[in-house]
Amino acid sequence: MSTKFSKEDLKNPDQVTKTLREGFVWTTTHSKIVITAVFAFIVIGAGVSLMNYFSSKKETETQGKYFSLEKAYTEKKRGFDEALRAEVTAAAAKDKKTAPVVDPSKKPTGDVQKDYGTVITGFESLLNDSPKTTAGQMAALNLSDIYLSYKMHDQALASLNKVEAGLNKSDLTSGLVWMQMGNVLADKGDCKSAIAKWDVIVSSKSFSYAHDEAKLRQGLCYESLNDAAKAEQLYTEVAKNADSQTADSASTREAAKYLRLLKAKKNL
Numbered sequence: 001m002s003t004k005f006s007k008e009d010l011k012n013p014d015q016v017t018k019t020l021r022e023g024f025v026w027t028t029t030h031s032k033i034v035i036t037a038v039f040a041f042i043v044i045g046a047g048v049s050l051m052n053y054f055s056s057k058k059e060t061e062t063q064g065k066y067f068s069l070e071k072a073y074t075e076k077k078r079g080f081d082e083a084l085r086a087e088v089t090a091a092a093a094k095d096k097k098t099a100p101v102v103d104p105s106k107k108p109t110g111d112v113q114k115d116y117g118t119v120i121t122g123f124e125s126l127l128n129d130s131p132k133t134t135a136g137q138m139a140a141l142n143l144s145d146i147y148l149s150y151k152m153h154d155q156a157l158a159s160l161n162k163v164e165a166g167l168n169k170s171d172l173t174s175g176l177v178w179m180q181m182g183n184v185l186a187d188k189g190d191c192k193s194a195i196a197k198w199d200v201i202v203s204s205k206s207f208s209y210a211h212d213e214a215k216l217r218q219g220l221c222y223e224s225l226n227d228a229a230k231a232e233q234l235y236t237e238v239a240k241n242a243d244s245q246t247a248d249s250a251s252t253r254e255a256a257k258y259l260r261l262l263k264a265k266k267n268l
Contacts, residue, residue, distance in 0.1 A: 132166030
């Protein structure tokens with residue numbers, strides 16, 4: 001976040017919440033299968049081993065499908081981004097003769113099905129078949145990003161809701177899903193529900209890497225809910241965390257900035 005605030009921003013609290021939506025970069029981790037063989041319980045041990053084998057096998061298969069879908073999505077999105085950049089460059093060019101020519105067929109149409117229909121179908125199929133796998137969770141994250149870019153908040157949230165039952169408080173991908181759920185809800189205007197999702201992250205030591213970001217977003221939401229005291233508390237906590245080994249430097253800088261802004265509003 002790098003938003004600069006003007007005098008108008010001080011008069012309009014809604015300007016602050018515009019920073020709630022940001023893209024996220026995530027990675028996947030392969031599940032670790034641990035099999036404990038106890039001779040006295042050989043039958044149970046064999047059953048657990050078999051279950052874990054099939055679980056690992058399914059995860060591997062779904063991740064293979066996911067990466068294929070992700071590649072198609074990335075290539076399509078890159079093509080749209082390049083076409084839009086070329087359009088901006090062409091519009092700004094002083095010499096129209098040397099300006100890049102933009103092929104209209106390479107630009108997004110604004111219709112999500114026309115633009116990403118096959119990609120959406122693939123992600124949804126994977127998500128519906130394997131909602132409790134890492135690949136399924138990542139498919140949900142990608143779907144939510146696609147839908148958000150078209151302001152389709154309900155569809156974005158529906159995709160994430162499908163995987164929530166399989167989330168846990170020690171897995172990286174789970175933390176990203178809860179963070180994204182908060183983002184969607186906040187962007188939708190439901191800050192109370194968004195704060196609850198970010199609370200899951202803040203309350204887990206495993207998600208310490210995201211504590212500052214979650215608290216910062218909670219602070220922004222509390223401001224939109226006119227709870228300046230709670231917002232100030234959260235901004236202060238994040239800003240003071242600057243020297244911590246787990247601190248998010250971007251979040252601590254933004255927290256300090258929003259804290260100054262909040263105090264400036266009080267003095268108006």
